Amino acid sequence: xxxxxxxxxxxxxxxxxxxxxxxxxxxxxxxxxxxxxxxxxxxxxxxxxxxxxxxxxxxxxxxxxxxxxxxxxxxxxxxxxxxxxxxxxxxxxxxxxxxxxxxxxxxxxxxxxxxxxxxxxxxxxxxxxxxxxxxxxxxxxxxxxxxxxxxxxxxxxxxxxxxxxxxxxxxxxxxxxxxxxxxxxxxxxxxxxxxxxxxxxxxxxxxxxxxxxxxxxxxxxxxxxxxxxxxxxxxxxxxxxxxxxxxxxxxxxxxxxxxxxxxxxxxxxxxxxxxxxxxxxxxxxxxxxxxxxxxxxxxxxxxxxxxxxxxxxxxxxxxxxxxx
Amino acid sequence: xxxxxxxxxxxxxxxxxxxxxxxxxxxxxxxxxxxxxxxxxxxxxxxxxxxxxxxxxxxxxxxxxxxxxxxxxxxxxxxxxxxxxxxxxxxxxxxxxxxxxxxxxxxxxxxxxxxxxxxxxxxxxxxxxxxxxxxxxxxxxxxxxxxxxxxxxxxxxxxxxxxxxxxxxxxxxxxxxxxxxxxxxxxxxxxxxxxxxxxxxxxxxxxxxxxxxxxxxxxxxxxxxxxxxxxxxxxxxxxxxxxxxxxxxxxxxxxxxxxxxxxxxxxxxxxxxxxxxxxxxxxxxxxxxxxxxxxxxxxxxxxxxxxxxxxxxxxxxxxxxxxxxxxxxxxxxxxxxxxxxxxxxxxxxxxxxxxxxxxxxxxxxxxxxxxxxxxxxxxxxxxxx
Numbered sequence: 001x002x003x004x005x006x007x008x009x010x011x012x013x014x015x016x017x018x019x020x021x022x023x024x025x026x027x028x029x030x031x032x033x034x035x036x037x038x039x040x041x042x043x044x045x046x047x048x049x050x051x052x053x054x055x056x057x058x059x060x061x062x063x064x065x066x067x068x069x070x071x072x073x074x075x076x077x078x079x080x081x082x083x084x085x086x087x088x089x090x091x092x093x094x095x096x097x098x099x100x101x102x103x104x105x106x107x108x109x110x111x112x113x114x115x116x117x118x119x120x121x122x123x124x125x126x127x128x129x130x131x132x133x134x135x136x137x138x139x140x141x142x143x144x145x146x147x148x149x150x151x152x153x154x155x156x157x158x159x160x161x162x163x164x165x166x167x168x169x170x171x172x173x174x175x176x177x178x179x180x181x182x183x184x185x186x187x188x189x190x191x192x193x194x195x196x197x198x199x200x201x202x203x204x205x206x207x208x209x210x211x212x213x214x215x216x217x218x219x220x221x222x223x224x225x226x227x228x229x230x231x232x233x234x235x236x237x238x239x240x241x242x243x244x245x246x247x248x249x250x251x252x253x254x255x256x257x258x259x260x261x262x263x264x265x266x267x268x269x270x271x272x273x274x275x276x277x278x279x280x281x282x283x284x285x286x287x288x289x290x291x292x293x294x295x296x297x298x299x300x301x302x303x304x305x306x307x308x309x310x311x312x313x314x315x316x317x318x319x320x321x322x323x324x
Numbered sequence: 325x326x327x328x329x330x331x332x333x334x335x336x337x338x339x340x341x342x343x344x345x346x347x348x349x350x351x352x353x354x355x356x357x358x359x360x361x362x363x364x365x366x367x368x369x370x371x372x373x374x375x376x377x378x379x380x381x382x383x384x385x386x387x388x389x390x391x392x393x394x395x396x397x398x399x400x401x402x403x404x405x406x407x408x409x410x411x412x413x414x415x416x417x418x419x420x421x422x423x424x425x426x427x428x429x430x431x432x433x434x435x436x437x438x439x440x441x442x443x444x445x446x447x448x449x450x451x452x453x454x455x456x457x458x459x460x461x462x463x464x465x466x467x468x469x470x471x472x473x474x475x476x477x478x479x480x481x482x483x484x485x486x487x488x489x490x491x492x493x494x495x496x497x498x499x500x501x502x503x504x505x506x507x508x509x510x511x512x513x514x515x516x517x518x519x520x521x522x523x524x525x526x527x528x529x530x531x532x533x534x535x536x537x538x539x540x541x542x543x544x545x546x547x548x549x550x551x552x553x554x555x556x557x558x559x560x561x562x563x564x565x566x567x568x569x570x571x572x573x574x575x576x577x578x579x580x581x582x583x584x585x586x587x588x589x590x591x592x593x594x595x596x597x598x599x600x601x602x603x604x605x606x607x608x609x610x611x612x613x614x615x616x617x618x619x620x621x622x623x624x625x626x627x628x629x630x631x632x633x634x635x636x637x638x639x640x641x642x643x644x645x646x647x648x649x650x651x652x653x654x655x656x657x658x659x660x661x662x663x664x665x666x667x668x669x670x671x672x673x674x675x676x677x678x679x680x681x682x683x684x685x686x687x688x689x690x691x692x693x694x695x696x697x698x699x700x701x702x703x704x705x706x707x708x709x
Binding site for chain 2: 090091093095097099100101105110239296297312
């Protein structure tokens with residue numbers, strides 16, 4: 001019984017670690033999609049964040065400069081996306097795609113030229129990685145039956161960015177539904193001309209939303225290479241940006257459901273690692289690939305309207321052209 | 325000269341070639357200028373690298389063979405994206421459809437050991453089309469009947485295809501006793517003949533390269549594409565739906581039917597990548613043989629303005645990049661293959677997403693010249709646009 005409980009806790013711990021970059025990226029996508037800008041370039045921005053965080057941390061030795069570099073890279077790419085889609089009314093999907101391909105090439109190219117380790121960055125010492133937070137009183141609570149174990153396994157020794165992510169989740173819920181910026185953001189994604197009529201610049205709002213998107217995706221990348229990992233490796237994001245996009249849709253572009261979608265997808269990943277080659281009673285061994293594709297299948301089912309209904313912001317994907 | 329495109333009740337219009345030749349060229353120049361900057365940042369001479377790239381892609385017969393082999397893939401995926409575009413759909417799933425199409429071609433080749441290659445070729449073409457189309461069917465049906473956004477569903481289907489293929493190659497189709505996840509090699513008798521071999525039959529000698537007969541099929545697809553789209557009733561209906569769905573409904577054309585038809589054809593065209601890669605070059609089914617061709621297809625279709633001639637030219641450009649870029653990495657120790665993706669990404673960004681970047685300036689330039697050419701003419705007063 002104790003073993004099973006511990007296993008469950010470890011599974012939940014793994015879920016939280018896997019979910020963190022997903023949550024950051026999905027919430028990043030929420031800001032721009034609620035503002036009416038479709039961004040399939042989450043993947044590319046995340047990868048750029050991962051690379052520049054590791055590169056800056058490796059050269060300066062400071063994870064904080066790494067985090068800053070990652071967020072700057074994310075914002076820069078988001079602004080490029082904005083320049084193409086908002087200023088020049090370009091196709092948002094094409095622009096996102098271009099950013100993904102560009103970064104998938106640029107990150108290993110720069111890593112190859114700068115660090116000469118075959119497209120990786122050097123292994124980071126723990127001083128150059130984002131620290132984990134040691135909680136007080138682990139010993140004292142150790143004796144308490146259930147709570148002690150939960151505290152030790154889940155709360156203690158958790159990466160700083162996981163806590164930051166938690167704050168961002170709460171803040172996003174507040175910003176979107178309780179702040180003036182959030183109200184305008186949601187309005188601009190539904191009916192931009194109404195917002196413009198009220199005397200608020202659609203262009204400006206959408207750029208602001210994209211900058212938040214860029215900063216959060218950069219943070220997600222920094223978590224991957226300097227928080228969870230210890231350096232940048234080729235194709236580090238491995239489709240997590242698209243998975244975050246799926247979670248965002250699965251969560252119907254709303255903070256709390258999106259959070260749970262991320263946790264669900266991360267949980268399937270954590271379970272899949274555990275289940276590799278382990279036969280289940282009555283079913284036998286489930287090939288890992290079937291568990292891996294589960295998030296995508298679920299999202300398709302949702303989009304098909306078989307599991308609830310996903311309604312995108314009304315103006316999403318449509319360039320706003322001011323009436324003359 | 326400028327006035328040829330003007331007049332005819334269209335004041336302020338610029339000649340047609342500005343839209344399909346000059347603007348793409350300017351975008352391309354911008355993309356390559358930025359690529360040069362990236363090369364400069366990693367400490368090499370951009371002019372030298374880019375010219376070496378060109379030499380290694382078209383400088384000698386063997387290189388041309390390799391370039392055309394890459395071009396073949398890009399023609400297929402470019403056409404695939406283009407036909408969906410004509411129906412107003414964005415098919416991002418070319419990657420997955422090509423992957424599954426290759427499975428179809430490969431299964432035929434595995435099953436028909438000992439059969440003559442022309443028969444296998446025809447059946448494999450049918451199978452790759454069928455498999456590719458089948459993979460596009462569900463997103464198409466969901467878009468047509470349930471309004472699920474096709475961009476998202478096709479992205480999801482790319483990942484599902486990757487998982488399915490990994491499962492099949494690791495657990496089902498793997499050559500017994502083998503460590504790497506791939507099938508056994510096909511019987512040499514069913515391989516699609518390389519261009520070198522085929523031309524040898526008529527007495528022409530060319531150097532060996534992966535270029536094979538599927539290149540001719542790609543060209544044939546371009547012709548069929550144009551005939552279907554411009555000279556059949558079905559093509560007309562498809563384009564009508566793409567242009568204006570409501571008008572199509574009023575004309576008695578079913579949008580959902582045409583959405584499904586367009587996506588099936590799109591999937592089939594993407595599936596033909598399997599003919600080139602699996603039947604023509606690799607001679608076995610293996611992991612990730614598509615390597616991003618579906619995504620490059622988007623760029624090809626955009627640059628080629630969804631027209632077969634444009635698509636062939638754009639595919640050629642990306643073929644040159646793929647071949648030349650790969651070779652450059654051998655010559656320069658600081659450069660690796662991924663530099664090609666940087667250039668690809670920039671070309672897509674400038675030629676696709678920012679296609680209107682230079683439009684206002686260029687159009688203003690033409691209008692000014694037209695205005696000064698016939699002062700007091702109607703064009704001078706209509707410059708507001």
